[in-house]
Amino acid sequence: MTAMIEAEGLEKRFGPVVAVDDVSLTVARGEVLGFLGPNGAGKSTTMKMIAGYLTPTRGTARLCGHDVLDDPIAVKRRLGYLPEGAPTYPDMTVTAFLDWVAAVRGFRGSDRRSRVERAIGLTSLHDVLYYPIEALSKGFKRRVGLAQALLHDPEVLILDEPTDGLDPNQKHEVRKLITAMAPEKAIIISTHILEEVEAICTRAVVIARGRVVADATPAELAKRSRWHNAVTVVVGADQGEIAAVALRKLEMLGTVEVDARGADGLIALSALARDGAPVEGPVRTALASVGIAPREIFIERGRLDEVFRDLTRREAA
Template sequence: MAALIEIERLSKRFGAFTAVDDVSFTVDRGEVVGFLGPNGAGKSTTMKMLAGFVTPSAGTARICGKDVVEDPVAAKRSLGYLPEGAPTYPEMTVTAFLGFVARIRGYRGAEAADRVAHAMGLTQLEGVRLQPIETLSKGFKRRVGLAQALLHDPPVLVLDEPTDGLDPNQKHEVRELIRRMAPEKAIVISTHILEEVGAVCTRAIIIARGRVLADSTPAALEAPGRTLEQVFRDLTMAREAA
C-alpha cells in the first residue's frame, strides 16, 4: 500500500535563493513525523507545498496518491492543514467560523452541525463557542485553527507548530489528542520544541538550509550519551558551516 504522504525531490526557489532543496520522504498511516529545523530551514515552505499553497519549483508531492499540483482539490479533501498563524475571520464567532468551514467542505444541515460539535469537543472549545475569534487568547485561536483542520476527519494532518501559544495543560491535551488520532492517520508536525518530538513523534526529520540532514526515530537519533537537542544542534551547525 502506498504511503499517505509522498514527497519526491521537492524543491522551491525564490529567485536566486533556494528555500527547499531536493527533499524526499514518505509518511505511512500510523506515523507521526516531527519536522525540525532552525528558522529559515525550509520547514514551513515544505509544508505549504505539501498543502498546495505554494507551487514547487521541482519535484512532486502526493496526498493519498493525489498530486497536489495536478489534482489539488482531490488532494486537499484528504488533508487537514494547520498553517503558521492559523488565519481565520476574526469577527466571526467560533461556531460561525467552523460552520463556514463545514459548508466549504460540503457538509449541510445536521451533518454540518455534528462535524462542528465534534471538532469543538476534540479541541475543547465549547466554552468559547459564541465568542468572536478576535476576542480569544492566542492559545484558543490556535485551537480554533486545529479544530478546522480536524473537522472533516482527514487521513492526513499537516500541523505547523500546533501547540504554539498554549499553556502547559493545553499542550498536554493537544499531544494526547495527536496520540489518540495517530493510529488512523499520517501526521507531520513542524516544531521547534524538541520535547514535543519525544512526546508524540515516531520519527524525526531534521532539515537545515532546505536539505534533510537526518531521518530516524527520536530514540535512534539521540544515541548513547547524546540528547536529541545535542544531535539537532550538531547537525545544524555542521550544515551551516558547510
C-alpha cells in the first residue's frame, strides 16, 4: 500500500483563529477516507489545503509524491476535486462547461469528446446537457460538479460533501459510483451523514476544532459506542415485565432499556453490554429460563452518531 495522499502537520490560521491544527493523514490506493466533523471543525479548510487552493500556515501535503507547495500544477493534474457547494459557472451549459474543463485539463479533439461523454455517462447528465447550469436543480448541479472532478479519471479524488442536496436515489447512485471507483483510486470524502461512512468508507477520520480526534475504521469507531454488542429482544406485551426482571439479574449487562413498540403491544428490551462484550448467549439463556421465546432478536454493532457526539463534544469541553 503506497500512500497517495499524505498530509503532514497541516495548520491554517486566519488571524488569531486556528482553523486547522496539526492535521496529518495518509490515504492509500483503494482507500475511501471519510472525513467527519461538526460544521466549522476545519474539514473544508483541510481539503482546500490538500487540493492546493489554500496555502497552509504550516505543514504540507503530497499527492502521488508531488508536494502541493512545490509543484501545485502536478498535484492539480492528478486530482479530481469537488469544492464545497459544488461551484460551477452558472451561465454555461452543462456540455460547454465540461468541455471547457476538459480543455483546461489539456485534452484535445476526440479524446476531449470521449472524456466529456464518459463523465456525463458516469453522472447521468444526458437529459440536461444543453441547459444552462443555473437552470438546474440542486441535485443536477452537484452532479455537474462531480462530473467535472471525474473528467480526467484522476488517481486522487477529494470530494467535499458529494451527496449534499441529492435525493435518496441519487445518493445511492453517487455512493455506488464512489465504491466502484475506489479500488483504483485514493478518495477522501467529507460528509456529516454517518450512514454514508458506514456504507462506503474504509476508514474514518473525525476532526473537531481543527484537530484529528479519531482515525479508525468505521467498525472500530462503532466499537467505542456503549451500544456495541447491545442486544435488543422483542417480546409480547405480557412478557415485558418478566423479561426485564430476568435480564436485570445478569451481571454482565449494563442498563436494560424497555420500550413499548407501537400499537401491536410488543415490547422491545435493549440490553447494553458492559465493556462491549458479546452477551447474546447469556441473554437467550436468561430468557429461556423464565420461559420466554423472543419474537425478534438483534445485535447492534454500535451507534456511530453517539460515538461522533462523544468525540466531538469531549473536545469542545
